[in-house]
Structure formats: structure tokens, C-alpha cells
Amino acid sequence: MPVEDIFKPCATAARRTLLLGAGAMGIAVLAGCGGDEPAPGAGGQPGGSSAPAAPSTAGGNPFDDTGSSGGGEPQVPSNALVAAGEVPVGGGVIVKDTVLVIQPAKGTFKAYDAACPHEGAIVDPPFDGNPIIQCPRHNSKFKVADGSRVEGPAPRGLKGIRVEVRGGYVVRA
Structure with missing residues (x-):
């Protein structure tokens, strides 16, 4: 009995639709990974502004500084861990993959080695x-107050x- 190749237009159309959709999704993702610089002349477009952008302490990475400070932007101290505005009041952030910086009260900052003394896992910031x-x-x-151990297998505090x-x-003192 010969095997017959049967053309199934519905299956082919569904497969084509799936592949085209996946390709479009890939293009959309790549488009979202574009450069951080706004396009020239964005002043007249929705969401754009003809005024230069003000420096922001929220978002961005202060450690991407290449040494040039164009236009009077504040210099990032060499021993900086994180912009103070990026640490939530009553919470914390892990910076440089090894340091937990917390702000237990507005304007009060503490930092601990983020590696748990038990087996070195990075602790979760409080929130x-x-x-x-x-x-x-x-x-x-x-x-949070002093990094001391409360309970668990860790032999000591942070x-x-x-x-x-x-x-x-927030800088190392």
C-alpha cells in the first residue's frame, strides 16, 4: 500500500500563521532593545520634548560612567554603591551582586555583605x-537594624x- 502525501491547507495555514507570529514577536522584542538615545528631532512627536532631558537619579546605572561628564551632570563618586533615590524607604536593593543597601527610615542608609554566612546565597532585600x-x-x-542573626542555620549575622x-x-565610608 503506497503512502500518499496529502496536502492539508488548514494545517499549513496554521503553521504559517504561527511562524509569522513568532517572527513578528522577535522583531518587536529586538526593536525594544534599541539604543537609549532619543531620535534627533523628537520634539514634535508624542511623548517627545524639545527641552533637554534633566539628569535623573532614578533608573539607569551610575556605574556606566565612561569618565566624561557632559553638560554639568553630577560626577559619580568612585566608591559609590547606588544612587540614594534608588533605595526604597523601608526596603533595600542588592548592588554590584554582593552588597545589600537598605534604607530603614527616610535618609538613613545601612549596608551589609549580601552573602549569607551559612552557604553564601545572596539574601533577599527587605521591603x-x-x-x-x-x-x-x-x-x-x-x-535590618544591625544585621545580627535572628534564626536559621547561619552561624552568625551579616x-x-x-x-x-x-x-x-550611597558610598562606602
């Missing part, structure tokens, strides 16, 4: 005023890092 820092791997818990605010940045 919404939670007074506890927790390790996601084995649930060791530490106090190592503190002295910080201060300088020029709008």
Missing part, C-alpha cells in the same frame, strides 16, 4: 518596612559595611 532580611536558600533571618550619602549616592 515594606519589614525589619527582617531573609536568605531564600535555607531561611536564615537577620535584623557583615556590616560602613556607608554614607555623598552627592546623592
Whole structure:
């Protein structure tokens, strides 16, 4: 009995639609990964402005500085960890993959080595005023106030890092 190749237009159309949709999605994703610089002459377009953009402390990476500071932008201190505005009040952020910077009260900053003393997993930053820092791997818990161990398998608390605010940045002291 010979095997017959049967043309199935519905199956072919569905496959073609799926492939075209996936290709369009890929193009949309790549378009979203474009450069950070606005297009010249964006002043008349919706969402654009003819005024130059003001420097922002929120968002962006202060460590992408290439050494040139065009137009009077503030210089990022060499020992900066994070812009103060990027650390939420009552919460924290992990910076440089190794440091937990927290702001337990407005204008008060603390920093700890983010590696749990138990097995080195990076701890989770606190949020919404939670007074506890927790390790996601084995649930060791530490106090936001001083990094001391509350419970869990960690043999000791988190190592503190002295910080201060300088020029709008949390820096190592």
C-alpha cells in the first residue's frame, strides 16, 4: 500500500500563521532593545520634548560612567554603591551582586555583605518596612537594624559595611 502525501491547507495555514507570529514577536522584542538615545528631532512627536532631558537619579546605572561628564551632570563618586533615590524607604536593593543597601527610615542608609554566612546565597532585600532580611536558600533571618542573626542555620549575622550619602549616592565610608 503506497503512502500518499496529502496536502492539508488548514494545517499549513496554521503553521504559517504561527511562524509569522513568532517572527513578528522577535522583531518587536529586538526593536525594544534599541539604543537609549532619543531620535534627533523628537520634539514634535508624542511623548517627545524639545527641552533637554534633566539628569535623573532614578533608573539607569551610575556605574556606566565612561569618565566624561557632559553638560554639568553630577560626577559619580568612585566608591559609590547606588544612587540614594534608588533605595526604597523601608526596603533595600542588592548592588554590584554582593552588597545589600537598605534604607530603614527616610535618609538613613545601612549596608551589609549580601552573602549569607551559612552557604553564601545572596539574601533577599527587605521591603515594606519589614525589619527582617531573609536568605531564600535555607531561611536564615537577620535584623535590618544591625544585621545580627535572628534564626536559621547561619552561624552568625551579616557583615556590616560602613556607608554614607555623598552627592546623592550611597558610598562606602
